[in-house]
Amino acid sequence: MPTPSKSRVVGTAAWLGLLLLVALARGTGDKPPPPAAAPVANFAVAPYLQYATKTAITVMAETAVPLTATVRYGLSADLKGTATGQPGTMHELRLEGLQPSAKYFYQVTCRGDGATTVASPLLTFTTACDSSEAFSFTVVGDTQKNPVVTGKIAKLMWERRPHFVLHMGDVVDNGPDKREWTNEFFKPCAELLSRVPIYPCIGNHEKNHPHYYQYFSLPAPENYYHFTYGNAEFFSMDSNQFLTPGTKQYEWLDKALSASTAKWKICYHHHPCYTSDADDYGDTYKGGSTLGELKVKFLVPLYEKHKVDIAMNGHVHFYERTHPIKAGKVDRAGVVYLTSGGGGGKLEDFGPTPTFFKNQNRVDYHYCYFTIFDNVLEGKAFDHEGRLFDTFEIKK
Ligand SMILES: [Fe+2]
Ligand SMILES: [Fe+2]
Incomplete structure (x- = not known):
């Protein structure tokens, strides 16, 4: 019997390895596949910032389904300020009465009925500076x-x-x-x-x-x-x-x-x-x-x-x-x-x-x-x- 060529041996080993990986990925039992995840609320456009002045800024976001957005914001991470918009998919909230040239923290949370919630991480923005500043x-x-x-x-x-x-x-x-x-x-x-x-x-x-x-x-x-x-x-x-x-x-x-x-x-x-x-x-x-x-x-x-x-x-x-x-x-x-x-x-x-x-x-x-x-x-x-x-x- 002729000795298998090197490429044939390598090819066979690769196939066995592949089959083993597929078996491991599928699991060895007869468990049914997990059900498809239900559609979840999500940001179609993650929160972003518009038109900063010395005392105001606009926070915008878009969600995949209609939700009500709340922006919590403040000079420290405990976010004492709150602004809430109307239900919808496009969210636009103008934050006013801010301090000039100040660093703020903010977070956007959008809620719907029941448990439908989408939230951004803790983010930051800066208000416009004074004419004497760089x-x-x-x-x-x-x-x-x-x-x-x-x-x-x-x-x-x-x-x-x-x-x-x-x-x-x-x-x-x-x-x-x-x-x-x-x-x-x-x-x-x-x-x-x-x-x-x-x-x-x-x-x-x-x-x-x-x-x-x-x-x-x-x-x-x-x-x-x-x-x-x-x-x-x-x-x-x-x-x-x-x-x-x-x-x-x-x-x-x-x-x-x-x-x-x-x-x-x-x-x-x-x-x-x-x-x-x-x-x-x-x-x-x-x-x-x-x-x-x-x-x-x-x-x-x-x-x-x-x-x-x-x-x-x-x-x-x-x-x-x-x-x-x-x-x-x-x-x-x-x-x-x-x-x-x-x-x-x-x-x-x-x-x-x-x-x-x-x-x-x-x-x-x-x-x-x-x-x-x-x-x-x-x-x-x-x-x-x-x-x-x-x-x-x-x-x-
Ligand atoms: Fe262009
Ligand atoms: Fe152009």
């Missing part, structure tokens, strides 16, 4: 259709322990698709957003769908708003519309910028005023590019008039920081334009010839990290592996 924030854009990369970026942003996050729009790839919101954005960002509020602007891929307005709780009309944090004021605009003089948004922004007493003024909207992108706005190689979105170009004179420090955007899926620009030329007294569209959407590229305003650029998934204290703003950009690839400072 603070930090991260920036991400275009987290569309790439939950793995979005999760990596969210983890890196959370490591920075920012006070808040700005999102440059295209939160999802297809606004009407609820699954993209719950599974591709909120799920990979859950740890970050349960502790750090996010201030978005609306992108074209949101398609102005009610999901944007449902998942974000912002001052009316929500597609544009402003907020103050420390000594800075932030203005979020909807660049899906033409922002020409005479339009509601343009006039609102003009007034709001005039009224602002903040040391730092930062504007953001999804589409770029200036970009060195290869194709979205025409071919820069052939000299036919508009070098930006015409719908927002009208804001440039407004930014210059009101001495806006930085205008940020997403939409183009890469990183770019311009030199300061004024009256169509590089000018130290001008506005810096920053594109941060590296949160997961398919990457794009730069035109083959340098534009007059280009300072730093990079094609990669990334996020930005800013700190502001008094008259100094520091900006940094990190790729999806945490590698620093741009750093700059603006002093007043």
Whole structure:
């Protein structure tokens, strides 16, 4: 009888091992399989934070079945404050009368009939600080259709322990698709957003769908708003519309910028005023590019008039920081334009010839990290592996 080949012996042993594992996994008795678990209440979107001010913050969550949410919160873990919402699946509770620049603990518990309960772990948030204090924030854009990369970026942003996050729009790839919101954005960002509020602007891929307005709780009309944090004021605009003089948004922004007493003024909207992108706005190689979105170009004179420090955007899926620009030329007294569209959407590229305003650029998934204290703003950009690839400072 021929000796079995080595591969046959190994193959037989592997099969015996596999059968043994299956037997162990099934159990050796004749016990029936356990009954399928009954559907349980769960978070469709784990608790997350919205629109922090010095004295208030909004806690949101979504549950898979209609429940009543209660937020218990306090300056210590004994959570003496309580806020309770209405029964439903979307939960939105505004906590008011808080102390400025304070660290709070909170926990969300959602209850239904009988024993149907879902509860978050003990979480934390921070209220906005005073104008004399230092603070930090991260920036991400275009987290569309790439939950793995979005999760990596969210983890890196959370490591920075920012006070808040700005999102440059295209939160999802297809606004009407609820699954993209719950599974591709909120799920990979859950740890970050349960502790750090996010201030978005609306992108074209949101398609102005009610999901944007449902998942974000912002001052009316929500597609544009402003907020103050420390000594800075932030203005979020909807660049899906033409922002020409005479339009509601343009006039609102003009007034709001005039009224602002903040040391730092930062504007953001999804589409770029200036970009060195290869194709979205025409071919820069052939000299036919508009070098930006015409719908927002009208804001440039407004930014210059009101001495806006930085205008940020997403939409183009890469990183770019311009030199300061004024009256169509590089000018130290001008506005810096920053594109941060590296949160997961398919990457794009730069035109083959340098534009007059280009300072730093990079094609990669990334996020930005800013700190502001008094008259100094520091900006940094990190790729999806945490590698620093741009750093700059603006002093007043
Ligand atoms: Fe995008
Ligand atoms: Fe976009």
